[in-house]
Amino acid sequence: MKFFAFITIVILIASCNRPNKEAEKMQATIDSLQKQLKETYKPGLGEFMTGIQTHHAKLWFAGQNQNWPLADFEVHEILESLDDIQAYCTERSEIKAIGMIKPPLDSINNAIQQKNLQQFTSSFTLLTNTCNTCHKATDHGFNVVIIPTSLPVVNQDFKPIQQEAAKKQRM
Ligand code: HEC
Known part of the structure; x- marks a missing residue:
């Protein structure tokens, strides 16, 4: 038992x-x-910003060359980076202010769809001012963004392809 x-x-x-x-x-x-x-590894806010900085510059030259497909691409790259910031930088309280950048981006998007250079240029100025407004609001006012004064890269053509093709045909 x-x-x-x-x-x-x-x-x-x-x-x-x-x-x-x-x-x-x-x-x-x-x-x-x-x-x-x-x-x-996940990129920090500064790295996303550096990416946005490049797209901001490329967007300008795409718009000034009236290369609307490229401008459309660049504006969406910025929007994607903003989504990534909201997904990956949740520990940064500054990102609460990120929404202020959406209206100028909408306005640029609209100018691109209308293929309107004048509206593009004024919206781009508004966008650039908003980058700086957010930097000031988040104690990073020393990061001053300006309208680009020279090409951001030397290995990319910002002119639209159709124009190039038409030019070649005329030659
Ligand atoms: C949330 C508001 C906000 C908005 C909107 C914003 N930024 Fe920033 N930006 C920041 C903060 C915060 C930092 C500092 C990031 C860090 O700590 O590394 C920064 C840093 C930067 C830097 C410095 C990056 C580096 O490490 O050298 C650049 C360049 C930059 N931003 C460009 C832009 C551009 C261009 C736009 C507009 C298209 C923009 N930012 C919009 C908040 C913002």
Whole structure:
């Protein structure tokens, strides 16, 4: 009888222990995944801003060359970066102010759809001023954005392709 009681206790302990072991293993996996996630590289706000800075400059030359497909592409690159900022920079309280950039971007988008150079130029000035308004509002007023004075890269043609093709045909 004592033997059976002993066996029953052993079985009970063994069956209680198994789920515990499983839970421990699961916890270890979660811990290791959490560690990996914490150590995974994600760009900081400054890096997203540097990307936006390039798109801002390219957008200007695309617009001034009336290369509307390129301008449309660049404005959407900026919008994508803004979405990424909202997804990845949640620990930065400054991003609460990011919404102010949407109206000037909408206005540029509209100018691009209308292929209206004058509206593009005035909206771009508004956009640039808004970049600086946000920098001032978030204690980064020393980052002063201006309308680009020279091409941001030397290895990209900002002129529209159709014009080039037409020019070649005329030659
Ligand atoms: C949320 C408001 C906000 C808006 C809108 C905004 N910025 Fe910024 N920007 C910041 C903050 C905050 C920083 C500092 C980031 C950091 O800590 O690295 C910054 C930094 C920068 C930097 C410096 C990046 C570096 O590391 O050298 C540039 C360039 C920049 N922004 C360009 C722009 C441009 C161009 C626009 C407009 C198209 C813009 N920003 C709009 C808040 C904003």
